[in-house]
Amino acid sequence: MDMIETFLAQHPYFQGLKDAQIAAIARLATTRQVAAGEVLALEGDPCRAVYFVIRGRVRAFKLSPQGREQVINDLLPGQIFYLVPALDDGVLPTTTRAATRTTLLSFPCPDFVRVLEGYPDVAVQILREFACRLRALSSLIEDLSLRTVPQRLAKFLAERAQERAQERAQKPGQRQLTQREMAAQLGTVREVIARSLADFDQRGWIHLERGVIEIEDLDALIEFSNQCGPM
16 A cells, blocks of 8 residues: 555544545545645635645644734644535635644545545544534633633643643653743733743742743642633
């Protein structure tokens, strides 16, 4: 098998398909190498292709007229993007940029739609992922509308700490995000993140040293993130 066939054969969407079916689907796709920082496509552009991430990381984000980013999703190996506009013929809902050197698998929109029509099991797998993404989007809307920025930051730090605890064996030395990256994730600006982190440090919930954040009181962060009303 070549790289495309191997990727498809190992992907959950295509489990259960025969080798000949995998090969037929693979012939519709091409690979694309993207440099770190390269913009793949802009919000509002027509949708030309559906992409899978083979290697690397792609960031999907919204950009305000003032130039502030709101990160919608960080797309990791195996994940698909731009399927929704391929299905509804709409424009691209987000701008995407390679966060690292990235290898993508690209399907022209009409070809991938035909794959879904021809292989119902693949379509069902994608519907399951859509359901997960809808839950994540609902959570994002809840955070933006019901939590203050410090509360969103506390929730973000608590979730990252819990993920690191679970994944330390699989992902040793996981990189910490910068304050600017956290601001983009949380829909705010770096200065607000810096003030909130300093306050958390004073309260003893975290310890800040040279840009490294150590969680000192995870329970306090969780309790604060779930409070109602301003800080």
